[in-house]
Amino acid sequence: MTSSKKISIVNGYLIDPASGTDHEADLHLADGRVLAIGAPPAGFQPDVVLDAHGLVVCPGLIDLSARLREPGHEQKATIASETRAAAAAGITTLCCPPDTAPIIDTPAVAQLILRTAQRHGLARVLPVGAITQGLDGRHITEMAALKQAGCPVLSQADRPIRNSQVLMRALDYAATFGLTLFLQPQDADLSEGGCAHEGRVATRLGLPGIPEAAETVAVARALALAEQTGARIHFRGLSSARGAEMLAEARRRGIPASGDCSVHQLFLTEDDVYGFNADCHVIPPLRTLADRQALRTAVAEGAIQALCSDHQPHDADAKQAPFPETAPGISALETLLPLALALVDEGVLTLSAAIARLTTGPTAILGHDLGRLAPGRPADICCFDPAETWVLSPETLVSQGQNTPFLGRQLRGRVRWTLLGGRIVHERA
Secondary structure, three states, X not given: OOOOOOEEEEOOEEEXXXXXXXXXXXXXXXXXXXXXXOOOXXXXXOOEEEEOOOOEEEEOEEEOOEOOOOOOOOOOOOHHHHHHHHHHOOEEEEEEOOOOOOOOOOHHHHHHHHHHHHHHOOOEXXXXXXXXXXXXXXXXXXXXXXXXXXXXXXXXXXXXXXXHHHHHHHHHHHHHOXXXXXEOOOOHHHHOOOOEXXXXXXXXXXOXXXXXXXXXXXXXXXXXXXXXXXXXXXXXXOOOHHHHHHHHHHHHOOOOEEEEEEHHHHOOOHHHHOOOOHHHOOOOOOOOHHHHHHHHHHHHHOOOOEEEOOEOOOOHHHHOOOHHHOOOOEOOHHHHHHHHHHHHHOOOOOHHHHHHHHOHHHHHHHOOOOOOOOOOOEOOEEEEEEEEEEEXXXXXXXXXXXXXXXXXXXXXXXXXXXXXXXXXXXXXX
């Protein structure tokens, strides 16, 4: 890792969806910020010149959900290990859900995570505050204090609020302080005990199912309460065609709602659960081919504004049990960009749109001054080779978590350099 220096990134293809930039251009950095695009300022002498010939240069990627497992679950991963993996994946900013141990329901825990991430200095970690104390779904936290402590948004992680009155009070509170609530669109009662999409595959395998209605009921309730209170809500992890359609309808009516999709939902379906593949045990579950296609369309049309990794690293033991007893989740930081590029290969997105779903889309949701390359903006930058192919393997994974159904798959697109605040935090020879 290098300190912040004067850096010129030359001969690269610059894509910045926020400004519409999509052409070859040089980039000049100083004091951790973008100094100029194109010609360098008079008298500018860089300390370092990075030759980005053949590379795409874009804003650092922003991931709306990545569990780092620290504090409390360091046997699975640590902030050091996972921010190193993020840097290797071109991700400069990531949101850490509140289900750490202790839970991020006090300013002290939020500050602990911020200090730890700053000490390692490999990625910007944004702690997501808990909506309710201990994620109990009953008692609302001091949301304003969490915001002041560095939590840009609040959520319940994967523990939905059962009581509608509590959720409405939380939305009222959030509206008062201009906070966005991240809501996992899953009805706690309809999904309880389930581990796969309620459909033909779960039936054949004898697995307890989670119906589509678990998502649509939760989306309908949250939209009704958001409309009532005026609060901004974000659906973290839509998985169904109908859920995406309901969000699009609500946005057309002016309800302040947004949504994202875990990128694996755009490639895997319930059929991948055959063989009881525990690496395909995810919540929300992998749904039908029709759902997958509808999600792709919603992402392409912008009804779903962001793609995220939903990174959940596990130790090996967590995936070695009968399917319903395994821990859900995929180690996914390092497949975020390659899978987004696969959507480009398959004609779902243009390259600029794919980068937008990983930069400006998340930025708009967070309300943060990130995800844009313009003079004066933070020099968070991803430089990647869009043509390089590589195979995901235990040897190529940087994350401490090896739990991914994409092991052995040939991927396209590899990060050469990642810069955070003008410092090179990842460099691959």
